[in-house]
Amino acid sequence: MFDLKPYLEVQRQRVDASLKSYLGPEDASNSRVTQAMAYSVMAGGKRLRPILCIAGAQAVGGDHEAVTALACALEMVHTYSLIHDDLPAMDDDEKRRGKFTCHVQFDEATAILAGDALLTLAFEILATTASQCQAAEHPKWLRAIGKIASAAGCNGMIEGQMRDIAFEGTVISIEQLEALHGLKTGKLIQASVVSGGMVAGASEIQLQALGAYAAHIGLAFQVADDILNVTGDPERLGKATGTDQARGKNTYPLLIGLASSQHLAGQLVDKALNALAAFDKKADPLRAIARYVVERNR
């Protein structure tokens, strides 16, 4: 049986070390906007997207140094989206991961620009890393960059955030909720796994399987998050619970109940595992992560 905990720890350290080298210190030797970028990126978090990217590359036997850069770019895109989502004009959150959000710690203008700068830096890193790869690798990288941009853009993550804001305070259908999450978090999670596979040389059939895996765990992750907001321990999570209900947010527990939500999360994980049926043990990290997504609920 694959032991996930040390794997996650090793990959998290690998990603954190690389993120740190991209962003520099959080102190005054750095410009204010770079301090804010470093503050938010180094605030912790599970590094789910970068680790999924690395595990996606490993599943097809192609993990290499450039994959770390790709993984870091994905985490920067994710962090930028959190900084902007937390802004007063959006979710107006004061805390995240137990620390002040970027606009509280710095100021609103700096937070907007730090988010912008992280998104921009992500693409700079992607283009620079791809440039340094052999010419034969360029088409794969360009495809991966396009995939990430598409997933993060106005037909992906950003449209998801627009809907999330629009739907707040109104009851929506389970189909609308699923579409919302598919956009807001699903597409970038999918792009993480698939882009990792892509630059590692996955075949089209393998990319489809990785995409299906990721679509299922992306949704499972969201269902699990909704459940944790009801049942979780604020201390352990580093953020308040019960906030979704207080805000009139549409969640799986609200729309289909807690027991059905837990059942659904389990089903999604099974589907994710089925999608990997043709992969050998190199996909064990992806399999273990799928199980972890629901197990962290218990």
Place this chain on the structure above:
Amino acid sequence: MFDLKPYLEVQRQRVDASLKSYLGPEDASNSRVTQAMAYSVMAGGKRLRPILCIAGAQAVGGDHEAVTALACALEMVHTYSLIHDDLPAMDDDEKRRGKFTCHVQFDEATAILAGDALLTLAFEILATTASQCQAAEHPKWLRAIGKIASAAGCNGMIEGQMRDIAFEGTVISIEQLEALHGLKTGKLIQASVVSGGMVAGASEIQLQALGAYAAHIGLAFQVADDILNVTGDPERLGKATGTDQARGKNTYPLLIGLASSQHLAGQLVDKALNALAAFDKKADPLRAIARYVVERNR
């Protein structure tokens, strides 16, 4: 003598048609965030950056269809920066180009996300366009993408905006002002000309010359803008004048006087023209644009 006016008109139409096809209609057949993106991008403007990009490609004899995509991506990066700069937390502007700014016409959350989405779409277009080029073109495109990201990021445009906010209300030196503009507007203007030359196959020496040309006209453009804010006609400009002084903004007229500012702008244009000495008449559009930058003052 090269006739700039019809040239600008033809290139502007080329860019506008392509921008429109990327963004779709501004009406309700489009999602709200896409409407906001289209609203701000199609609000007009001189299309200086895209036209400089096209003229940069033409200067080395390499204008082709993919250059239009590159030019559009640059305009999207520029428009995103305007949308975010206009936000209440930044410059808090209500009008731009005679129309309401994005957050006034839509709302603040939508404006933040529309800016984010334009930046993201720019990189999606760049990656997709590069993918469709022949493999031999990929290194040039990756380099151009890296150049644009670097120019727009935390060591370029974003750092410039940070300083602009930090300096407001304090008197700075002419050196600080020059550094500010070099970052806030200069780097992206430079990336526009250079990336156009890059994907068109410019040599390293040609790229250096294009970079020097662009650095000078970028600064000349800013000096001219500062002058226009003092001497310009609000009706023709589509925006209020005298606003810089009212805000205590650091400008060339404030720091060195109006006459010296006009002299400086002329000097910078001369330097820009000198940088193009080794180019043949294919660089005439670039030359004419350099002259236009100061002539619009008169």
